[in-house]
Amino acid sequence: MAAVSTPEANDPQGTPPPPSPPAAAPPTYRPGLEGVPATQSAVCDIEGQRGLLTYRGYPIEQLASHSSFLETAYLLIWGELPTIFQLREFEQEVQMHRRLSFRIRDMMKCFPATGHPMDALQASAASLGLFYSRRALYDPQYIVDAVVRLIAKIPTMVAAFQLIRKGQDPIQPRDDLAYSANFLYMLTEREPDPLAARIFDACLILHAEHSLNASTFSARVTASTLTDPYAVVASAVGTLAGPLHGGANEDVLDMLDQIGSIDQVEPWLERAIAQKQKIMGFGHREYRVKDPRAVILQGLAEELFQRFGHDAMYDVALKLEEVAGRRLGPKGIYPNVDFYSGLVYRKLGIPRDLFTPIFAIARTAGWLAHWKEQLGANRIYRPSQIYTGPAERGWLPLESRPVPG
Numbered sequence: 001m002a003a004v005s006t007p008e009a010n011d012p013q014g015t016p017p018p019p020s021p022p023a024a025a026p027p028t029y030r031p032g033l034e035g036v037p038a039t040q041s042a043v044c045d046i047e048g049q050r051g052l053l054t055y056r057g058y059p060i061e062q063l064a065s066h067s068s069f070l071e072t073a074y075l076l077i078w079g080e081l082p083t084i085f086q087l088r089e090f091e092q093e094v095q096m097h098r099r100l101s102f103r104i105r106d107m108m109k110c111f112p113a114t115g116h117p118m119d120a121l122q123a124s125a126a127s128l129g130l131f132y133s134r135r136a137l138y139d140p141q142y143i144v145d146a147v148v149r150l151i152a153k154i155p156t157m158v159a160a161f162q163l164i165r166k167g168q169d170p171i172q173p174r175d176d177l178a179y180s181a182n183f184l185y186m187l188t189e190r191e192p193d194p195l196a197a198r199i200f201d202a203c204l205i206l207h208a209e210h211s212l213n214a215s216t217f218s219a220r221v222t223a224s225t226l227t228d229p230y231a232v233v234a235s236a237v238g239t240l241a242g243p244l245h246g247g248a249n250e251d252v253l254d255m256l257d258q259i260g261s262i263d264q265v266e267p268w269l270e271r272a273i274a275q276k277q278k279i280m281g282f283g284h285r286e287y288r289v290k291d292p293r294a295v296i297l298q299g300l301a302e303e304l305f306q307r308f309g310h311d312a313m314y315d316v317a318l319k320l321e322e323v324a325g326r327r328l329g330p331k332g333i334y335p336n337v338d339f340y341s342g343l344v345y346r347k348l349g350i351p352r353d354l355f356t357p358i359f360a361i362a363r364t365a366g367w368l369a370h371w372k373e374q375l376g377a378n379r380i381y382r383p384s385q386i387y388t389g390p391a392e393r394g395w396l397p398l399e400s401r402p403v404p405g
Contacts (some may be wrong), residue, residue, distance in 0.1 A: 003273030029386050034285065038381075039220060041371045043076060044211045053293065055209055056080070056237035069204040070151075071092060072075035074227050076209050077147055077372060090148075090178075091294040097152035098182070101131060105170055113165040117357045118241040120161040126234035135228045137375055145228040147368050154233075154364050155179070158357040159186035163239060179203065180204060183361070188349065195307055196348055199300045200230050203344060206293045206337065207359050209366030211286070215239040216244070219367040221381045223374040236367045237360050246356040246363075249338040249345070253352060254361040255322075256313045265319040282324060288332035297340040304347040314343055343352060 030036050044052045053060040056075050063072050068079075074082045074090050082090060104127060111120050128149065136142040160170035171186045178263075180201035184192040211218070218239040222232045240246035259268045272279060285293055305311060321335055328334075345355050 008106055016307065025300075027384065027386060038212060038217065038375075038383075039058065041212070041370065041373060042079070043366070043373060044209045046179075046211050046286045048284070049110065049288050051287060051289040051292045053210070057226070060292055063120070063203050064202045067205060068179070069201050069208065069362070069365075072205045072208055073151055073368075076331065076365050076369040093148045094152040094179065095175055096172075097148050098156050099117055100153060100156050100160060100170070104128075104131070104157075105164075108157070108161055111161065111164070111172075113167075113258065115165075116146070116241070117158065117161055117165075118237065118360070119355055121154070121157055121357050121360060122234050122237040122241070124157040124161070124238055125230055127148070127230075128153065129228045129230035129234075132230070133228075136228060138202055143372060143375075147372075150229065150233055150364055150368060152156060155183040155361050156186065156353065158361060160182060162187055162351065163355060180299055183350070187354075193307075195303070199304060199344065200348060202300060203297070203358075204362040206296060207341075207362035209369065210337075214242070215363065216370050220370050220374050223371045223382045224378055226378065229371055232371050233364060233367055235364070240360055241356060246359040248336075249342045249355045249359070250352050252338050253313070253342040253346065255280045256316050259320065262315055262319045265316060266323050269320065269323050269327065279320075279324060279333075281335055282328060283333040284336040287334065287336065289341075290334040291336040294339050295335040296334040297337065297344055301340050301347070302346050304344060308347060311347060317343065 043056065045057075046052070055063060056079060057071065058075065058081075063075075067075075070091055071082060071087055074087065104124060107127060108120065108124060111123070132146070132149065134142070156170075157175060163170050171189050173182050174185055177185055177191070178197070178201075181192050181194075181197035184197060184200060212220070215236040217233050219236040222235040223229075243251060259265055269279070271277075301311075301314060305314065317339065321339070325334070342352070342355055343359065346352070350358065
């Protein structure tokens with residue numbers, strides 16, 4: 001048999017091996033995943049340097065001025081503005097599904113009256129998965145039904161718990177009232193002023209979606225496991241409840257009340273900065289200018305004050321924005337959506353601990369848009385980590401383990 005020819009046989013000095021590939025760079029750790037793309041999405045876009053926010057390409061200013069919340073929800077979830085017939089059908093479907101099963105109401109009556117409404121909402125949203133347990137993510141009609149149920153029932157749950165914890169029976173929805181007016185009615189059993197209902201509807205539009213924030217990321221991670229949409233929304237509600245996310249609007253009013261008056265704004269701010277205290281309602285991970293939603297909310301607040309009376313804390317807020325603009329503006333820290341929303345909700349007569357549940361009512365539309373988008377090209381989330389624990393070591397019998405000093 002002939003000898004096999006090899007490079008070494010033909011080259012007595014041998015051929016040098018190919019160079020080794022360069023060592024892979026160690027992964028970069030970014031706390032909070034700041035700036036790390038985690039998905040591709042067509043739902044929402046933010047240009048933080050310019051203060052621009054669009055839903056499916058439509059500027060938030062146009063939607064807040066001309067759209068309704070249900071029309072905006074339709075846009076977010078289905079990708080396009082509805083025709084007049086599509087919108088009427090969607091509105092009618094939501095209207096038909098506002099009511100809660102008596103079993104859900106009975107469950108809510110067992111919740112402690114001292115519990116936070118966000119905890120009640122998370123439990124109630126999750127319970128829908130028990131009542132609508134068919135999980136058919138491949139069925140377009142299942143998707144439609146789940147969207148309608150959640151958009152319709154979340155406001156009813158928030159209003160029901162508010163009355164239940166006061167020892168009252170929940171108020172049934174009124175079919176003759178539009179989405180936002182009906183919610184305000186269920187809170188008070190009084191038909192709201194049309195201006196109040198319109199402004200509240202605009203607030204829901206402003207809070208409906210904001211890209212891959214913490215609660216939306218939570219929703220997409222949960223959705224990627226192919227669980228039901230009720231669990232997706234419940235997980236997002238739990239994430240939104242944190243004070244660094246949805247809970248900040250309550251803290252803004254506490255801060256303004258603490259400051260107390262215009263003449264105390266500057267000394268209070270100087271102390272807060274010196275003590276490295278967080279100024280609630282200021283700063284945003286995305287924006288380096290004033291949040292466009294805060295601009296709109298400020299205008300809505302002024303409309304309410306002209307109609308229903310002034311709020312002295314608004315003057316404190318204006319002064320704080322002015323003084324903080326000089327101190328913090330050069331660092332790109334300006335008012336965010338939470339800074340004026342609490343003043344609007346307080347003038348509407350909404351209890352302070354319902355501010356974040358109302359945020360959840362609105363953001364349900366965004367969560368469902370991302371849920372639906374996640375299903376379209378799903379891959380379960382499984383990020384990596386950088387291990388910082390001890391090196392491999394051997395197990396020790398109990399009697400041989402050192403006693404802590």
